[in-house]
Amino acid sequence: MTDLFSKFDALIAERQALLDTGVRDPFAIVMDEVKSPTLAIIQGKPTILLGTYNYMGMTFDPDVVAAGKKALDDFGAGTTGSRVLNGTYQGHKECEEALKEFYGTEHAMVFSTGYQANLGMISTIAGKGDYVILDADSHASIYDGCALGNAEIVRFRHNSVEDLDKRLGRLPADAQKLVVLEGVYSMLGDIAPLPEMVAAVRKHPNCMILVDEAHGMGFFGPNGRGVYEELGVEKDIDFVVGTFSKSVGTVGGFCVSNHPKFEVLRLVCRPYVFTASLPPSVVATAATSIRKLMHAGDKRTHLWKNSKRLHAGLREMGFTLGTETAQSAIIAVMLPDQEITVRMWQALLELGVYVNMARPPATPAGTFLLRCSLCAEHSDEQVGDILERFRAAGQAVGCIG
């Protein structure tokens, strides 16, 4: 029978064929209990979490949890309203104040998710006749922001400064342009050459730059603002988009900027206006977490140590990794095909390590990979266990000697 779902038949068949080989479904894991930022119980087994983006381990921070409980008591379970109607509470403003302080900007706008922040910013500020120029490996939320808006969309090859420069040069000089970059690209964990890219953009007229620091916030740069701070291009970035669902440890999204007309976006940005605002408990946990992240130097140091140790250890075992060195807190283990990737993923899970499996079209160039994201709360002992289990799983599956 043909109906609207027929277009998914190939995917349904591919998935079924994979599951018929007896493997567990990598996209249907249930965390039965979560003990800490780094440990969960999955099907009765204590499992080290190595695929959560919980970089700074703030999910169980006692101050953060206490702030959420208090807001739940004082303000209730939800706002049931849009930010522009009844959905802006004192907590939402406080969260925006925390962001302004963290980023040193004049303005901050909190969205209900990071996805909506990109969706809203890109679709609203780039309109008909304007151009959005984006990296080919951009996150889905950036692509979807382009699809929602009416601008002309131009892609350049991943992280290629020359490609970006050439494409900007071919666009009409008088047209307004928004260049969208990411500090850390989440599939391979590589970072953008932002100083070179900013220099290329500044050669062309009428360009603004938006940087998504979803995977950089908390541990790049002296204040933890992101890769753009670490690489010293703060003055050249017009908009920073970020999320609360990674280092901040809850859910939500935001954009910060010094643009004098920024506040008008609250009236015209549809993904901001036409959705309910975050619950009071969530903005309270976010604000508390953001303020603590300003002074998290020790945690940052430990996170970088963990990332470098895992990268070096896996490399020494013979795994192929997404980057030559540990550029971020994401380590991507590249594998040849879907079958080996799923077997490796399952072997790790059975040994008590959870990582993300990623496949096309989310991954670049048709690759299959296991994505590991480290946490500042992973102990030295846990990182040691992770390395041992990778060795055992890799040898069992036959992808290392």
Add this chain to the structure above:
Amino acid sequence: MSNRDETFAKVAEAIEPFNKKGIDLTEATTFAGDLEWDSLTVMDFVAAVEDEFDIIITMNMQAEIETVGQLVDAVEKLRA
């Protein structure tokens, strides 16, 4: 060769490295159906064509282009 024939020849040349199945190219050859390209192949190919002709084929335009002939027409128009 007319300008259009020349453009067709150059486009065909640009397709070759991505023509893994060795499909004979005509005006009516489709990228998704006949050549079976996925979105990543399309990205690489479009970038190559853009650089060959020093043009920009926006993603908005790409959405309207299904066949080799349509691409040749679009390239001709963009170069004009």
